[in-house]
Amino acid sequence: MSAITVEREASMATPRTEPAGIPMTRLTSIELRKMFDTRSGFWLMASIGIAAVLATGAVILFAADSDITFNSFAAAIGVPMTIILPMIAILSVTGEWSQRSGLTTFTLVPHRGRVIGAKAISAVGVGVVSMVIAFTIGAVGNLLGAAVTGNDLVWDLSLANLFYIAVANVLGMLMGFMLGVLIRNSPGAIVGYFVYSFLVPTLSGLLAASQDWYHDVQGWFDFQFSSSQLFDGALTGQEWAHLGVSGLIWLIIPLTVGLVLVMRAEVK
Amino acid sequence: MITIESLTKRYGRFTAVDDVTFTASPGRVTGFLGPNGAGKSTTMRVMVGLTTPTSGEVRVSGRHYSDLPNPGLEVGVLLDASAQHAGRTGREILTIAQRTMGLPRRRVDEMLDRVSLSENEAGRRVRNYSLGMRQRLGIATALIGEPEVLILDEPANGLDPAGIRWMRDLLRSYADQGGTVLLSSHLLHEIEVIADDLVLIGNGRIVAQGTKAELLHAAGTVVRSASGKLLAQALEAGGISVTLSPDGSVRTTADPARVGQVALGAGIALTELKSADGAGLEEMFLELTAETQREGAAA
Numbered sequence: 001m002s003a004i005t006v007e008r009e010a011s012m013a014t015p016r017t018e019p020a021g022i023p024m025t026r027l028t029s030i031e032l033r034k035m036f037d038t039r040s041g042f043w044l045m046a047s048i049g050i051a052a053v054l055a056t057g058a059v060i061l062f063a064a065d066s067d068i069t070f071n072s073f074a075a076a077i078g079v080p081m082t083i084i085l086p087m088i089a090i091l092s093v094t095g096e097w098s099q100r101s102g103l104t105t106f107t108l109v110p111h112r113g114r115v116i117g118a119k120a121i122s123a124v125g126v127g128v129v130s131m132v133i134a135f136t137i138g139a140v141g142n143l144l145g146a147a148v149t150g151n152d153l154v155w156d157l158s159l160a161n162l163f164y165i166a167v168a169n170v171l172g173m174l175m176g177f178m179l180g181v182l183i184r185n186s187p188g189a190i191v192g193y194f195v196y197s198f199l200v201p202t203l204s205g206l207l208a209a210s211q212d213w214y215h216d217v218q219g220w221f222d223f224q225f226s227s228s229q230l231f232d233g234a235l236t237g238q239e240w241a242h243l244g245v246s247g248l249i250w251l252i253i254p255l256t257v258g259l260v261l262v263m264r265a266e267v268k
Numbered sequence: 269m270i271t272i273e274s275l276t277k278r279y280g281r282f283t284a285v286d287d288v289t290f291t292a293s294p295g296r297v298t299g300f301l302g303p304n305g306a307g308k309s310t311t312m313r314v315m316v317g318l319t320t321p322t323s324g325e326v327r328v329s330g331r332h333y334s335d336l337p338n339p340g341l342e343v344g345v346l347l348d349a350s351a352q353h354a355g356r357t358g359r360e361i362l363t364i365a366q367r368t369m370g371l372p373r374r375r376v377d378e379m380l381d382r383v384s385l386s387e388n389e390a391g392r393r394v395r396n397y398s399l400g401m402r403q404r405l406g407i408a409t410a411l412i413g414e415p416e417v418l419i420l421d422e423p424a425n426g427l428d429p430a431g432i433r434w435m436r437d438l439l440r441s442y443a444d445q446g447g448t449v450l451l452s453s454h455l456l457h458e459i460e461v462i463a464d465d466l467v468l469i470g471n472g473r474i475v476a477q478g479t480k481a482e483l484l485h486a487a488g489t490v491v492r493s494a495s496g497k498l499l500a501q502a503l504e505a506g507g508i509s510v511t512l513s514p515d516g517s518v519r520t521t522a523d524p525a526r527v528g529q530v531a532l533g534a535g536i537a538l539t540e541l542k543s544a545d546g547a548g549l550e551e552m553f554l555e556l557t558a559e560t561q562r563e564g565a566a567a
């Protein structure tokens with residue numbers, strides 16, 4: 001054995017200092033980065049701004065002059081948001097399984113709960129920032145609209161209103177996140193989201209229209225119904241209770257089941 | 269150092285890994301050999317915490333994998349080079365690993381250089397990578413944290429002959445520097461060239477393990493002379509049991525020195541005398557493979 005080899009062996013044999021753990025801030029920044037670093041991810045993010053600008057333009061072009069108010073802009077921008085934001089949340093989770101990158105992710109960080117937590121924080125962060133951007137674009141639209149039509153500027157949404165709308169959108173986003181965790185497959189979770197947010201509320205609405213007994217309790221069982229109250233401003237105590245109970249049924253419980261499955265499931 | 273103790277993994281009534289115990293030691297390349305579906309990948313997934321074992325345990329550098337504070341700095345893992353987000357560039361995938369481990373930025377370029385991925389290739393999306401390029405990227409991800417332990421599942425898959433040679437040299441120098449290398453393969457010859465220790469697994473069970481020298485030594489001798497028949501008779505007379513192959517060569521489990529001695533005593537001129545290097549191992553391996561192969565007769 002040559003002297004060089006001995007020296008090399010010694011270098012690797014020296015006891016290493018215990019490496020520091022991976023802080024949650026780092027994990028979160030990485031998960032955030034992973035939402036932007038593919039073409040599809042980037043354009044999905046960009047579509048938030050693009051959709052907001054298109055919706056704003058549509059309001060200025062097509063709405064009656066009397067409807068050029070901040071509320072109209074916020075409502076028009078809100079529609080694409082309720083679809084794009086949950087998609088972002090879904091794909092941030094399901095990509096690890098559908099694209100199988102979880103094999104590396106969960107090997108570098110062998111604590112799946114922390115990874116999912118970092119994803120949740122980044123998703124909510126993206127949701128909040130998106131809403132701020134959307135409201136800003138809506139406000140600019142309102143200014144432009146008023147200038148174009150010569151109407152008076154109408155700011156018919158308070159800061160509290162904006163807050164509630166943002167909360168409703170983030171809740172919708174968490175719904176997508178939950179489905180991502182529960183189903184762990186991109187197409188499956190996306191289909192699941194449309195069933196959850198369009199089919200179930202429609203059926204629930206039909207039932208409420210035809211059955212009096214259900215009409216009275218709909219708020220407790222229909223999460224879409226109770227969270228949509230947020231768009232109309234401050235909630236009463238009972239409406240908050242509706243939101244809490246229906247959220248427990250449709251969001252918290254399935255999310256818990258999903259998390260337990262994620263912890264146990266084999267990553268292949 | 270990787271220690272696997274009485275590891276068992278059952279899926280319902282199917283036992284994928286059955287009471288597997290072995291150690292991969294520092295400074296050595298340990299080859300984990302078995303046909304497809306023998307339990308290699310399941311064992312490796314258990315090692316890094318992706319699969320929970322039914323019973324038994326694995327320790328890496330003396331600890332459970334999930335107790336390592338920053339595993340990438342201690343264990344380099346490549347389980348499946350194709351398991352990457354197809355929409356990310358090679359550089360991006362490496363950057364995510366670099367940032368997760370908290371390493372300086374320049375490590376990304378160093379690693380790309382080390383696995384010979386060009387600037388241009390690193391900027392391409394992984395969906396456009398060949399399997400060989402994915403393997404190189406996977407190796408770069410495994411090595412970026414300068415770990416002491418490497419766990420690689422079929423790393424030579426998809427590499428061209430020059431790539432296989434490169435991989436072999438890389439792992440050899442890694443072990444020579446005191447690192448622990450565990451690599452799996454379903455190709456005996458691929459692993460025979462590089463491994464110091466061998467662990468053979470079939471149907472979830474370990475069927476043979478030891479140093480390569482031991483396992484090859486047990487394989488016996490191949491010997492030839494002008495007349496195979498005469499030679500066989502002479503050796504039998506000398507107390508060595510033999511089998512005469514159709515091609516005229518004589519095989520035996522006795523070691524070459526003794527075979528030569530007996531032949532000399534019988535006055536037979538040998539035309540060839542060599543250790544059967546791996547022939548016995550190959551036999552054993554083919555037997556293992558036979559059950560899972562469609563070409564049962566070929567074994």
